[in-house]
Amino acid sequence: MLIAQLTDTHIRRPGTLAYGVVDTALYLEAAVAHILTLAPRPDVVIVTGDLTDFDHAAEYARFRAITAALPMPLFPIPGNHDSSAGLLAAFPEIAARCEAGRVNYVVDDFPLRLVMLDSTVHGRPHGMLGEQGLSFLDRALAAAPERPAFVCAHHPPFLTGIRHMDVQNLSDAARLEEVFGHWPQVLGFTCGHVHRAVTTSFAGVAATIGPAPAHAVSLALDREAPPTFHMEPPSLSLHLFTDGRVVTHRSFIGAYDGPHPFFGADGRAIGTPERA
Helix, strand or coil: CEEEEECCCCECCCCCCECCCECHHHHHHHHHHHHHHCCCCCCEEEEECCCECCCCHHHHHHHHHHHCCCCCCEEEECCCCCCHHHHHHHCHHHHCCCECCECCEEECCCCCEEEECCCEECCEEEECCHHHHHHHHHHHHHCCCCCCEEEECCCCCCCCCCHHHHCCCECCHHHHHHHHHHCCCEEEEEECCCCCCEEEEECCEEEEECCCCCCEECCCCCCCCCCCEECCCCEEEEEEEECCEEEEEEEECCCCCCCCCCECCCCCECCCCCCC
């Protein structure tokens, strides 16, 4: 099973740029085109929040129009720039999977179960699963303890060292860690929010932050550094479920020189010096 992860696309209304600089729609279009070139194609696309920049219906509509070219299922959750209500209104097929106004749901259609969690706090940048989200996760994992699971949210439950992002983390991360501790079938956790590819472990499982396909939060580990962003090469995460584990790759979006063969028709490494 191959999962493509989009995150923090920050789609705006036509004619507007994020922070006066970034045409996020063009970057999302490039990401969609990139996914369509992958071989094999991903089985699913997950979107770990901040689909929009201001939670406007027109922004969700633009996101949906751009991603409509994807032939595989797309499973989103909201970020702090979205809202639970806004995403549910824009994705009625996702709303049908959810309960009580929160975007918590399970995708059971594939070898690896996807547990999608809503970590938004209305009007605030930080995240919290709350009793509803934590209970949902516990019940979802209890329902199929023999099935490997991959858990997704928007906010990281761990520190990255980027201070202005870390203060917006998941506030009930310790409770999430407790739930993970009860269910060894959880093979991994992924999120967004930080606009950078980050890898660590959390509650004994691999944990990643997916990179954004547009602007990247600056890699500023100085605690006094101001919040800034860079226009780094855009990329996305590919999560491969194979041999009982989840392996995460970073796939750079765009055209790069290659592929170049290592070996020629004679089986020798290309460029090997001739023997005297």
